[in-house]
Amino acid sequence: MITTENLSVSYNGKMVLRNVTITARPGSILGLVGPSGCGKSSFLAALNRLTEIISGASVSGRIQFDGQDIGTVFPSSVELRRHIGMIFQKPNPFAMSIRRNLELPLREHGIRDRGQLKQICESVLRDVGLWDEVSTRLDQSALELSGGQQQRLCIARAIALKPQVLLMDEPCSSLDPLSAERVEQLISSMRGQYTILIVTHNLAQARRLSDQVAVFWTQDGVGRIVEQGETEAVFKESTNPIVASYLSGRRG
């Protein structure tokens, strides 16, 4: 379980996200929606400590992992990212073979046994539905795969490390409609196994995929969460006029 309390993010002293307090339940999918620029990506970056490598970025507030301060649980960013994986909008396989894409992070985390590496590679490629498509060309460059296949490979690379949490920043938005549907189905099938936080601009997708949803909005130049709850309840019953008109597609 991952929980934030009054999490705020600033760049060069200017706050862009204020006081986000939210819980992502174990095994559930939390959708993060809201118009451009309201701080959704900054929120994910803070959770994955990417803000540490963004010049001028600073974070305040608390992040807890299974009830403990995340800095205590994972003092090093390498260890943190093993447990909290990230999938980006644009698939970002390494410019190397499909096999090496999967083996490299495993080797970096101390798994060197060839049999074990082979077994994990096959298992995660099966999990993401890629095995039948790539099993005969594991030594070809990952960059030769289609965009949708590359994104599924990136998800395989992330889950090879057995993370508890996966952060996804618009994972389908750079893909053609069929590939996007395939990746969405994959994410849906991962419910129960991983805690997933997914940013999406596709409201229909947020509604189909997520168990809970948080609506981000910029007010007075700062992003914050204006509504959160069970997805169907938020979509059907929100009494916040901004949220209701945004979710119905009339605004935003």
Ligand SMILES: Nc1ncnc2c1ncn2[C@@H]1O[C@H](COP(=O)(O)OP(=O)(O)OP(=O)(O)O)[C@@H](O)[C@H]1O
């Ligand atoms: N590295 C940075 N330096 C300065 N300002 C930044 C930086 N990254 C983001 N911002 C600003 O922070 C605010 C929030 O941006 P962020 O990308 O988190 O929003 P978002 O909701 O994810 O937007 P989108 O949906 O367009 O991806 C924006 O005003 C943006 O310009």
